[in-house]
Amino acid sequence: MLRAVLPIVTVLGFALLAYPGEAASITTLKSLKLDVPTSDTMFPAGPESDAINNNCLACHSADHVLNQPSLSREAWQEVVNKMITAYKAPVSPDDAKAIVDYLVRTKGTS
Amino acid sequence: MRDHDVQPSMLTRRGVLGGMGIASLALLSAPASAQETVDLDVPGGPSMRMVTTSYPQKGRMILQRSSPPWLETPFEVFDQGVFTPNNQHYVSWHWANFPADIDVDSFRLNVRGQVNQILSLSLKDVLHGLPRVDIAAVNQCAGNSRIYAVPRVAGAQWADGSMSNAIWTGVRLKDVLDRAGVKAGAVQVRFGGLDDPAMEGAPKFLKSLTIDHARDREVMIAFAMNGEQLPLLNGFPLRLVVPGWCGVYWVKMLNDIEVLDHPDTNYWTATGYRVPDTPYNTVKPGETGFKMVPVTRNAPRSFITNIGNGDSVPAATPALARGIAFGGDCGVARVDLSIDGGKSWQPAQLGADHGTYGFRQWQTQFTLPAGGAHTLMVRCTNTKNVAQPGFRIWNPAGYMFNTIETTHVVAAKG
Numbered sequence: 466m467l468r469a470v471l472p473i474v475t476v477l478g479f480a481l482l483a484y485p486g487e488a489a490s491i492t493t494l495k496s497l498k499l500d501v502p503t504s505d506t507m508f509p510a511g512p513e514s515d516a517i518n519n520n521c522l523a524c525h526s527a528d529h530v531l532n533q534p535s536l537s538r539e540a541w542q543e544v545v546n547k548m549i550t551a552y553k554a555p556v557s558p559d560d561a562k563a564i565v566d567y568l569v570r571t572k573g574t575s
Numbered sequence: 576m577r578d579h580d581v582q583p584s585m586l587t588r589r590g591v592l593g594g595m596g597i598a599s600l601a602l603l604s605a606p607a608s609a610q611e612t613v614d615l616d617v618p619g620g621p622s623m624r625m626v627t628t629s630y631p632q633k634g635r636m637i638l639q640r641s642s643p644p645w646l647e648t649p650f651e652v653f654d655q656g657v658f659t660p661n662n663q664h665y666v667s668w669h670w671a672n673f674p675a676d677i678d679v680d681s682f683r684l685n686v687r688g689q690v691n692q693i694l695s696l697s698l699k700d701v702l703h704g705l706p707r708v709d710i711a712a713v714n715q716c717a718g719n720s721r722i723y724a725v726p727r728v729a730g731a732q733w734a735d736g737s738m739s740n741a742i743w744t745g746v747r748l749k750d751v752l753d754r755a756g757v758k759a760g761a762v763q764v765r766f767g768g769l770d771d772p773a774m775e776g777a778p779k780f781l782k783s784l785t786i787d788h789a790r791d792r793e794v795m796i797a798f799a800m801n802g803e804q805l806p807l808l809n810g811f812p813l814r815l816v817v818p819g820w821c822g823v824y825w826v827k828m829l830n831d832i833e834v835l836d837h838p839d840t841n842y843w844t845a846t847g848y849r850v851p852d853t854p855y856n857t858v859k860p861g862e863t864g865f866k867m868v869p870v871t872r873n874a875p876r877s878f879i880t881n882i883g884n885g886d887s888v889p890a891a892t893p894a895l896a897r898g899i900a901f902g903g904d905c906g907v908a909r910v911d912l913s914i915d916g917g918k919s920w921q922p923a924q925l926g927a928d929h930g931t932y933g934f935r936q937w938q939t940q941f942t943l944p945a946g947g948a949h950t951l952m953v954r955c956t957n958t959k960n961v962a963q964p965g966f967r968i969w970n971p972a973g974y975m976f977n978t979i980e981t982t983h984v985v986a987a988k989g
Binding site: 490491492493494495496497498499500501502503504506523524525526528529531532533534535536540543544551552553554555 | 619620621624629630631632638639640641642643644645670671675676677678679680698702703722727728729732744772773774775776777778798799802803804807808811812842846847
């Protein structure tokens with residue numbers, strides 16, 4: 466992503482603002498009725514993908530997990546524990562272990 | 576346990592496309608594979624994100640999570656001025672259950688708890704029944720820049736774009752509390768919005784401030800950003816604005832204010848969003864034995880916005896560096912640029928002051944002496960004389976990063 470920086474002579478002064486930042490004279494608000502996109506993407510298939518698909522997608526889309534860095538087993542265990550204890554995800558102990566195994570296999574550090 | 580309650584109308588092609596991961600792109604036909612992506616340039620990855628225009632009232636945004644939405648402001652927006660356009664103000668929700676259909680006539684803001692008079696304010700009451708105030712303030716997620724933590728940590732993998740600046744218009748929280756009449760013995764004020772947890776028993780998203788902070792005349796209930804009503808995803812119709820404090824306190828779709836006579840024990844106030852109680856909230860990875868405290872105030876930060884990593888800059892020719900800075904919980908006193916990796920610093924010229932808590936533009940000329948690799952750094956010092964540190968801040972949850980930013984450039988002979 467190479468970009469060339471222009472010499473000073475061609476770039477003068479502060480970039481001026483598109484937004485004036487004036488005190489708002491707004492007097493009424495308009496009702497909104499919108500559609501917010503959701504996602505039906507599942508986790509990539511493989512061992513224990515049923516466990517992660519069945520337990521994790523009720524609260525957040527798969528990209529939440531797919532965009533995470535590679536982490537150690539201990540770190541993934543901590544994430545799954547937090548989902549269960551802090552955010553009350555009703556995950557059985559067997560499924561919790563399967564989810565950690567899936568995460569370590571697909572996004573582990575070793 | 577998968578949520579099957581998604582309304583069929585939401586499962587549009589657009590919506591579904593917006594939710595796909597990068598890995599899925601290869602499976603798609605030609606039109607979808609033209610999807611724009613951005614490289615967040617993070618060692619270890621994943622670095623690529625889709626750029627989405629599928630969210631209502633939002634323009635081009637970096638898709639960090641489809642649902643609940645995490646939409647990041649593309650960094651080039653920060654070079655275009657100090658006020659972030661509403662349609663590119665970053666978006667972050669904790670729970671996916673928030674309404675997309677809000678009727679302004681039936682909406683009510685309730686004030687209850689340790690008050691003499693319970694209030695149920697209509698939007699007309701808020702817009703026309705109380706004195707109006709404006710303030711410029713940066714809304715920054717406590718986890719801004721988490722993706723650059725070394726070592727990496729779990730959480731929203733924000734690059735530098737979970738921050739945005741706006742002129743907020745609304746009413747003082749103090750005026751609303753005064754109208755209700757706060758009883759003696761009140762200690763905190765707790766704020767809730769229209770969003771609800773997806774799971775039964777899960778903690779509703781609530782945040783609290785001390786009663787003194789709530790009545791400081793700066794904390795406000797905003798009904799407009801940059802002169803327009805708030806976009807739905809930024810908290811329409813009302814949002815708490817806590818100038819100088821992390822975005823987690825800026826409760827969206829605010830409809831409930833509860834004055835408490837005891838410290839709030841809910842998860843988000845009492846347990847979540849914790850940092851080590853150490854200088855700069857920094858610890859060594861693996862270190863233990865420190866106390867954890869809530870994230871509160873923003874810290875000073877500054878960025879070069881017109882030159883990126885890997886850019887080419889002419890050697891032995893004056894060039895312009897330009898960017899933004901903010902003081903955190905106070906104003907910007909100065910911004911300095913280094914072109915030698917932090918050995919020496921030169922002061923930058925500051926642009927117009929649009930408000931203590933907002934972005935401030937800065938610029939300065941510099942001349943790279945010779946061809947080859949050079950390291951640019953930018954440092955903000957705020958009006959409390961707190962400067963960004965040169966060492967890498969790290970803590971287990973990746974909060975409050977404000978280390979001096981570094982930009983690697985190559986000087987090219989003209």
